[in-house]
Amino acid sequence: MSAAKGGYTGRMLRVDLDAATISVEETPDPTVWLGPRGWNALIGWNEVGPGVGPYDPENRIILSAGPLVGTCAPTSGRVVVSSLMPRGYPQPMWASATMGGYWGAELKYAGYDGVIVQGRASAPVYLLIEDDRVSLEDASDLWGKGLYATQRTLKERHGQQHQVVAIGPAGENRVRFATIAHRLKNAVGNGGFGGVFGAKNLKAIAVRGTGGVALADPAGFVSEVQRVWQIARGGIGGVGQIDVGFPMVACTHGCTVRCGARMEPLTDHYGVGTSYKMSLCVDSSWARGSHPEYRGRLQSGEELHIPRPSGLGPLGTNVGSLVEDLGMTTWVYDTWCRYFSALEELGIHEIEGEAFALDDPEWWRQWLTRVALREGLGDDYAEGLARFYEKHPVGPRYLADFIEDAGSRGHGWHRDGRAMEPHPSP
Template sequence: TGPFDPENRIIFSAGALVGTGAPTAGRTTVSSIAPRGFPEPMWTSSSIGGYWGAELKYAGYDSIVIQGRASSPCYVLIEDDRVSIEDAGDLWGQGVHATQQQLKTRYSDQHQIVVIGPAGENRVRYASIIHRLSNASGNGGFGGVMGSKNLKAIVVRGTRGVKIAHPQEFLQAVADTWEMTKGGLGHIGKVESGYPNVACSHGCSVACYTRILKTSGQIASGAPMRMLKCVNGSMVRGSHHGYQGVSTSGDNLTIPGPPGFNELGLDIGNLLDDLGLTAWCFDTWSRYLGGLRELGIRTILGEPINLEDPLWWRDLLIKIAYREGIGDDMAEDLPRFYEKHGIGPRYMAEFVASKGSRGHGWHRDGRAMERHPSPFWEYSALLYAVSTRDVTPSTHGFFFLNGLYGYPDAPKRTPEILESLQALAEKVYGSREAVLPGDTYIEYVTRWHQHRAIIKDSLGLCDFVFPVVRRNQDSREAMEEALNAGVDEIYGDTAIEAKLFKACTGLDIGIDQMESPIAERIVNLERSLDVRNFGRNRESDEVVIPHYQWGEKTDGTHLSAEASEFRALLDRFYTLRGWDKETGIPTPEKLQSLGLGEERLI
């Protein structure tokens, strides 16, 4: 089954805490066979914030499973117990924002909507599912899956609540979580409130990047306001620094950082969402096309490369969404575009997006985008190797420790790393070596965060808060004092998810049980599905190696030319997971121990 086949299912699941008022509990997980998977499809998942998941819970549903293909454009309408399939002929071809406005006029402002734009209708491989202004399930390309089913939108209205088993205990757990995390783990400081700050999801007031700003109106984008988030900010202020370096094979590479367009960047960001394209594609194409210009290539398939011109970007994005001209091949995403046209050196295209990144643009790798010195890039490398999804959105927890010792200028020697940070690593991961340069303990860190990402997604929480590895402070000065005071002043509560869950549902499932067997079972199930259906194995995992043979932006560290250290890390991880070291496939004994032995998964 391929991603656009009628038999492919797309599943929307609101987590167990969604709609309850638990901190950040507004996220919905979307699962399907991903159009973006490269070189072969892969089963994957992505999450979307906002208020749609809470509304689904209020209507009385935890999940929706959609299969098949409608004979003509339609949308699904859910109003409590009433579920119907409605004609969307008048909506097909319209942008995301106009579609939502028309549906809210037709029903009510309280109806919550997930919708696709022209990119999804035309099966662009990185088409998003959008909610509100810019909440998105973006990187899997699930907008194209909806488009292949002639499904324009899912409209939900619920009038019931979510029952709380132990209200007072639940409120206390909520208060404890906010006190520990304050403005979230990506920042230090209190929660920001008031215009232009806005919560991106139900139950959230984290001090991250979300702002509501007026667009200039110079580029038609379907809405007068922009919900600015981290990735969208790159179009305004410019993205992460470019890259210049030499790989272990001797290849030289210069990739400039993407440009920013100030207020016109808000228009470009809104246009991306209105067309139903993932905002990350701006960064991917900017880096590839910018790299071509560094090589003296000024045109591509007869089109000029004018990266600094926002109107050029407007025209290009529209061509991609409607698959017009050069946009038809670019709609297949960079790896497939390169396989067809081969413009520029292969190592440059694969530095931006490749088999190793499963077709996505590389992110949080210490090279293409953010700076992540050792041991953080080793963690990134192992995650990319063994995961079944774009790894970044569910793995901020370990990266956020980076900031505790001077991100991005991490210390090069062990004595420079604060004693309290080493003690925190020992308390959370089981060893101080988890935060020391190198990969000595990375397999344990990776397994822990894989499990915690599963728990987070299953509960509908946000990775800018969970897992609560460290305690936040009101200011940088207060954080410095806490770091110097010792581990008890900076440790958060890595069991708080279980406390929230128990108070909400009445089910006494501890955090250890959530990790194993529950999360461990899900990790092995996902791996087994990709093994059975798409041939995932050790060879597939090792395709990440060439990317990490380029030096990291900050400290210059990289895999050796032989990559023997990374293969040894894979050996250790497979052994820890109970997977065969030669093949990377879960052993029958491991599957049997998790209750998966009778499923004939492999």
């Protein structure tokens, strides 16, 4: 294909951790493979043979960015990550997931459409990409650190404008629902891709680029972007930021709404004044209660009232941040809380002598840490519910099968424009 044309750089990095070598090769023809998801699958099909497991050196993990990434196109900040999925049951399978943020744009600015990683390093490393200067660096001082500390350390070491994807202790210990994460809230995690990084002794990829994205028709492109914005601003849906009294920072390159779009003004239950509620992106049918959890005041003086959401909301932001810092998908709480709650309804209040305390944040804090570090029974929990049940058949089998399946189907409704629906349907 022709390099640096029509949004593509025409180049991909290949990192062989076995040989500690880095090379540049042509991007597969996007007119044939329809962009990152397609060419990632092509590479996996050609290079990952039968019998290879997700944690084997022969497995590949590929991070790729499409032609709009790094441009001003709305919602264009996604990166496609593909590999054999550790969470796949009863056997691993090839899967892809996407992640927002700024990492993909920075990779394009450095001159690459993607990164292919193979092999296993003899000791912990991270990949440093600075335009044409690409190297493997010692990560022994980062191994064992959480996601927040890892990103902060690399930015302090190399520069605040470097964009970082990394794993936490859960990925290092090959937890089957470990994430690869970027910044605070951008991650690929439900498939367990963080464990693939961990198995390869790859702690992080830090990238800084000083180039740009070539456009075949810059003027026409900008005109089309403006047209899309006009469409988005009109009609029923409406795109824009609700004024909550303080600045909102976009969470991803090319974001159209910023997170303020998830906050809706409404009259409170007592009919006096105005509160704000958080409009969740995921069906909250599994929520354990609907009592208020967070209260405060905006800079404008208005009260902030966020009802208790599903997921980690009932436990507070500290436990939610711990899950992210350990490098696990927040669906781990949803999955296991559903299972434990169902067992309690059946009169079962413990597993292997360990009692549940599902409304106690400290109990969850200890449980999550044991899972990430694979300590004690946490080693079996780290395998995921389906595999855990094979060793510890507590409760009916159909319960474990259904809840594991529901948890592995996590879907962000904002991806297809239905975030503002009270209860998005499939």
